[in-house]
Amino acid sequence: MAPRSGSHPFMYGCGEIPKEVSENIRALRAWIEKQPALPNLTDEHLYMFLHSNYNDLQKTQTTVGTYFAVRSATPEMFIKRSPVDPDIQSVLDMLYLVPLPKTTPEGYRVLMYKLRDTEPSKFNHANIAKTMILFSDICTAEHGICPGYIIIGDPRGFSASHLTKINLGVLRIFMKYMQEAKPVRMKGIHIVHSAKIMEKLVAVARPFMKTELTKILHIHSGSDLTNLYKSVPRDILPEEYGGKEESLEVLHGKVGKPISPAENAGGRRRGGEVDRRNGGVDASGKGPFGERNGAVERASLEKTGTIAINRESAISAYFFPGISPPGNRLFIC
Secondary structure (H helix, E strand, O other): OOOOOOOOHHHOOOOOHHHHHHHHHHHHHHOOOOOOOOOOHHHHHHHHHHOOOOOHHHHHHHHHHHHHHHHHHHHHOOOOOOOHHHHHHHHHHEEEEOOOOOOOOOOEEEEEEEEOOOOHHHHHHHHHHHHHHHHHHHHHOOOOOOOEEEEEEEEEOOHHHOOOOOHHHHHHHHHHHHHOOOOOOOOEEEEEEEEEHHHHHHHHHHHHHHHHHHHHHHHHHEEOOOOHHHOOOHHEEHHHHHOOEHHHHHHHHOOOOEOHHHHHHHHHHOEEEEEEEOOOOOOOEEEEEOOOOOOOEEEOOOOOOOOOOOOOOOHHHHOOOOOOOOOOOEEEE
């Protein structure tokens, strides 16, 4: 099975899909068709879920179910995700969200997080979690399937005052989604420049951490990043971490860019209506994944650019990448 012409970026660089994967895509589709609460997904989406689970069909079914269950149960985390929404903008102003331009030798993509504004009164945990999920979703949509992801977190500036603002309910949802629902291969989480407060934060999060996560969590104390360089080559890191890339501030500025109505209409917004069941089919019957793929359920775009919910929550929870109203900042990952 080869990716069809016009396939989504999920498929970039995938080449010929192995026969056993193609068979599991068909098996997964047959299973989904028997699940009334689940939307029809494109082959590209099914491949993404299978890839994240190393083509294990049973584990993939669990991931798909969890993905939509979490989004259905907590819609507040997955709606009003326009980059110009004030809640999203406030997080972009106070938190660095940076996808490094280059990958590791293994092809792993590296995402970096660090407080940009350390004022505790501006720290809204729910908005931060929502924006971090949005950021990871868009990076997946832009880059597609890759061998894995590495997260680097720099807690400098994080204080006890910030810690008191951690919402355990939000933390539980965030951890469940990122560990059990997000269809990516997580290869490592590195906390650099760690301090005592980080031990307390990890202690708060530990009840929600699966064993697999604890095995790839690496804490780097002090300013010595030698061990980090063993996983992430020094050269691909920002200059303040000893690398040759531009600074976090410069790279963060490239995460979003203003787009004109013409750019928006020409490349990102595909008609006034979007079919969520169908992987993003517009009113003409075509979308970024190619041809129609089953029953059509429509969701209109609100004036704010967020997607209106007008069917059961499982359908409305489906993520359609790249929708942005005129004048928005468009995430580029």
